[in-house]
Amino acid sequence: MTSADWLLAALGTVAVAAGHRVVATDRLVRAGLHLVLCLGAVAGMYLVLTAEFLAWVQVLIYVGAVVVLLLFAVMLTRAPVGAAADLDRPGWTAPLVGGAAGLGLAALLVDAYRWTAVAPAAPGTPEALGAAVFRSWVLPFEVVSVLLLAALVGAIVVSRPGGRR
Amino acid sequence: MSLAELGLRVALVVVAFLTLPLVVGQAEHKVMAHMQGRLGPMYAGGFHGWAQLLADGVKFAQKEDLIPRGADGPVFRLAPAVALLPYLVVLLVIPLGPGDLVAQPLDAGLFFALAVLGVGVVSLLMAAWASANKYSLLGGLRGAAQLLGYELPLVLSAASVAMAAGTLSLPGIVAAWRPWWLLWQLPALLVFFTAALAEIRRPPFDMPIADSELVFGYLTEYTGLRFALFLLAEYVGIVVVAALTTVLFLGGWKGPFADASLGWLWTLLKVFAVSFAVIWLRVATPRLREDQLQRLCWQALVPVALGQLVLTAAVVTAT
Known part of the structure; x- marks a missing residue:
């Protein structure tokens, strides 16, 4: 593995872990803050893949505007500082559906390319x-x-x- | 670029990050003291109150570090760092002089700077919400509404210059700049400066802090060094805004003479001149009310910025 691969794997881990926290935490605003981390890690992945412009667009639009708007709306309506007890969250169906969708897509992708090497695209x-x-x-x-x-x-x-x- | 050179460049940016805001802070003390006839800041240390900034620093370091019982501790502690970091990163792409006098030349430097500056609003919301204080929350909501609104004219007016120069690279924009752009891009300059002032929440756009009605807005619960970090972020914000205005609209390192050898000096002079204007506006203007603030943004700045875009496009296609 090259250093770019390692970076990609690390950023992917951060993104997935932060994404998990977004749905698993019971503090509404912290979920939004984890979303910032998740989207930031995805921007980092774009950067590693030399899609420089796309990475900055991701930061400007998603981190700087969409998540902020989301946090703004949550704070306007209800945002207890502590844990919110009344969040309804399906216990075991969500991990099942999410895990199956993720694994299925990954399997499809791996099967589509197998061991063929793809020439890297021109820098974005x-x-x-x-x-x-x-x-x-x-x-x-x-x-x-x-x-x-x-x-x-x-x-x-x-x-x-x-x-x- | 070798590793040693990279380290040197980053170190120089950190030095600039630590010294320029202090110079601006000291200038603010003195300029405000002169303009308002204040005696306090002219006293500490003897000659012209030179030690006032040191005294402030010592005071902040001595204060107790308080975190309210109801607060969300980790988020509360993290907020000042998130406020500072974007400005530090933006300083990396701002060119000081011609040639290689920029820490990290980026092709999309302008876009990078605007994108990273937009992250600052997250720190404001973090501080506002984690404080568990109604004044903080009110200040945070005002701040988020203000920052989201003013980001639009900021980006539009910056886009006008990028269109005129035909590049998104900050050194490229300065290289393409001509003195007559001062007139051609004047509306964009005014819109950019006003919107940037609102982005760093300086008076007259300090509704989110509004010390006469909201205690201290989203900073109400912050004390000691954490509060000092937010203050530092404000002064770095002034430096970054002044530097961006200089690079985009005032020709950066270009001056009446000796561009090549004294370019960095022209840049610094312009940065300090714009910073002086920022301080002056704080002393000279009353705070805008929330509805006035939003009306100024949507009914004045955005239309002017759009008109400037049309004008820029017309001139660029005609020549």
Whole structure:
């Protein structure tokens, strides 16, 4: 194993362990903080795989905005500092479903590649990514932006007071 | 880059990280004392109160380290470190002078800086929630709303410069900068500076701390060295914001003469000039109310930043 492999394995372990804490802890805000760790470790994995730009996007969007919004909402509604006793969590089905899905996907992936070596992709620089998005994939990109706009308009309509009841 | 050189560069960044904020802190004491006619900060140590900062440091180190009984201890203890770390990391990519005078040149340096700065809000929420104090929580909620809102104009105005320069690398942006950009990118400069001021929660954007209504916001329960670390984070924040403004909008190491040999001096001069403006604004402006603060962001800064993007795109495609 090269040092990159070791790093990848270590970051993966951190991500999985933090992900486990997210669902296993009974303190709501700590679950969000573990999510920060988990997503940060995933950003580190992108970095090891030379997808530099994607790693920073992950930090900016997921750590800096999505998780913060999530924590913000949790604190606005209810966020006891100690353990929350009234969290409903299925006891044994969740590990079963989660473990089976994870193992199944891993097995599929291993079976798909076996021992064939795959040439590493070119580093994910902003330039390469920009060229890919705005030359080859410009139509899906625009369609996604229309979808997001529709979601935004929908959110405003739903949350507007005095609208159609 | 050899390992020794890497170590030297990181060590130099740490030195800058430890000294520049102290210089800014001392400057704040003196500038505020002069502007407001304060006698206190001019007294300690004799000449011009030079020892005031030392006295503050000794005071912080002596205070008892308190953690409220109801607090979430590990998160409470971790929050000051999380507040400091992003700023330290951002200092790595800020170019001081032309050529190799940057700790770690990154292709996507601007994007990296903005992404890492965004992590700071996590520390605010950690401090606010782990304190188990209603004033802390209120301050934290205000802070999160403010930081999330102002991140948008910050990123948009920075994107305008990146578009004008055609690169995301910070040294590349300075290299592409021309003096007439001062006029062309003026709206972006104002938006960026205002939004950055809100990002580091300096007056007039200090609603999350608001000592006259929220005790001390999310810092209410912090004492001694942990509180000092948060203060240090605020001053490093000033340095980082001033440095980013300098590099993006004020031409970094470019000056009227001797760019190549004295570039680092121009950068430092500009950084201190912008830091002075930050301190000046603290003395000269009243605190914005929460609704005024959000209105300024969404109804003034965001439209101006979008307009600047259109203008930048028009000029770039025309030339």
